[in-house]
Amino acid sequence: MQPLTIFDILEIWEHGTGCSPVKQALVILSHAFPQRPAAEMVRLTIGQRDACLLQLRAMTFGPLLSGLVTCPACGERLEMAFDTSDLQATGAPFSESEISEAENIEMAFAYAPYEVTYHLPTSIDLSAIADPASACQRLLEACVRDVHRDGVAIPVSELPADALEALAEHISQSDPLVDVTLDVTCPVCQHAWQVIFDIVTFFWAEIDAWAARLMHEVHVLASAYGWREADILHMSVWRRQRYLELIGV
Ligand SMILES: [Zn+2]
Structure with a gap:
């Protein structure tokens, strides 16, 4: 970085x-x-x-x-x-080598009688959510891999609201900077x-x-002296400020 x-x-x-x-x-x-x-x-x-x-x-x-x-x-x-x-x-704790693994790490969450496996939310999951009204629920659904009730696979849409809420809490504890x-x-x-x-x-x-x-500073200096944008940006902050002072800005 x-x-x-x-x-x-x-x-x-x-x-x-x-x-x-x-x-x-x-x-x-x-x-x-x-x-x-x-x-x-x-x-x-x-x-x-x-x-x-x-x-x-x-x-x-x-x-x-x-x-x-x-x-x-x-x-x-x-x-x-x-x-x-x-x-x-x-x-x-975060190390750069973890980047490629993050999406592949399977997380497990139990909320009797439900058992859920999911992955932690990524930018791909967030990008897929367009409607802010249902964003939270859809984000959870996007991250869920499978859901079992009493050992039988069920669709994620059958998870009740309280289980989804507990799942959200589980995610924020597993990935604390989420919230x-x-x-x-x-x-x-x-x-x-x-x-x-x-x-x-x-x-x-x-x-x-x-x-x-x-950008305003570049505009003012370029207008006053006719310098190129790149030349102005390559100056130190100190020197740029002195020139701005000289033209009364
Ligand atoms: Zn007050």
């Missing part, structure tokens, strides 16, 4: 804007692992994918994550800050709640803001 350069960030922005988060995550990863085929990246489990994105975020923009949340009880706007290693510590929740306590009213942290949305918003700012 290699950190993103400003050239990567602009290319990711160009190819991922307007795409689904699943696709945006894959565009980002294709730049972090340029030597690995895309077919391999789509087979990462969602937990592995998110662990890679967290690590890449730390390598590119640093390990500190911060954002604003609104207290649902009193409406206070709170700034949250945490470290990528706080999340990685709770996540699945990352953070505990928050409001300092004003002491209300405590959990927020879901989604690294794809978070990282994409940063890439989007970064690329838009970079």
